[in-house]
């Protein structure tokens with residue numbers, strides 16, 4: 524109790540004496556955004572599905588540098604989950620999220636209910652032709668349609684000038700950039716580096732699902748990316764050899780099941796055979812029942 528009160532006082536002071544505001548309706552959010560825009564304020568937006576961790580907080584701290592009003596959304600978006608996926612069990616703790624967001628100076632949390640975002644007769648989706656046909660899109664067929672749709676809706680509701688996305692979800696970032704170009708959203712998209720645990724595991728709300736033993740196995744994703752980086756630094760240019768070495772390493776660790784290990788063009792996501800310039804190495808691995816993703820850019824010397 525005492526700790527919570529101290530934390531609240533500290534965050535209240537951090538935020539220049541302003542308490543964080545929670546908005547739950549589209550109408551109210553749009554009116555507030557219009558008001559800020561009319562008074563010349565720059566709106567920065569970090570969309571999230573909540574259960575915030577240090578990775579999200581890093582995006583928010585970054586966001587503070589880009590404008591006057593920092594808005595985050597907390598919405599577990601049903602349309603980006605497949606029928607067998609974890610929509611129902613996705614971790615949720617709004618009070619904890621509110622305190623964490625306030626501690627890094629967020630001004631407003633937009634936290635709508637499902638009905639507010641998807642009315643009964645909802646029928647308009649945003650889907651991209653090619654970028655979702657790679658990496659995670661292959662095993663999560665409608666995932667990026669759900670992401671592009673909710674992000675478009677959030678952009679129209681929060682009306683940001685700048686929006687920040689993590690590079691951990693690299694394919695999502697590339698898709699959002701493409702969508703913003705294709706649909707002429709007047710929004711600057713900023714990518715922010717992946718935040719990692721001390722053993723290299725990329726921070727994710729889903730790490731929470733891992734048992735202690737699975738958690739130990741999960742560092743294999745980062746280890747395999749490091750292995751590939753080292754081989755490229757030593758002169759290896761054959762993508763297949765790098766993929767095979769990473770896959771063998773992952774398979775040697777208990778509780779792991781590979782979804783994909785890919786080396787591809789960082790913009791088109793098309794497969795690459797020979798590494799002649801910077802390429803994306805991306806992987807998705809199930810550790811126990813939890814699907815984890817990670818990626819790195821492999822840069823041959825001189826690039």
Ligand code: PAF
Pocket residue numbers: 570571572598600603670673674692695
């Ligand atoms: O990256 C996420 O957490 C989600 O995909 C996003 C961008 C908030 C859309 O629901």
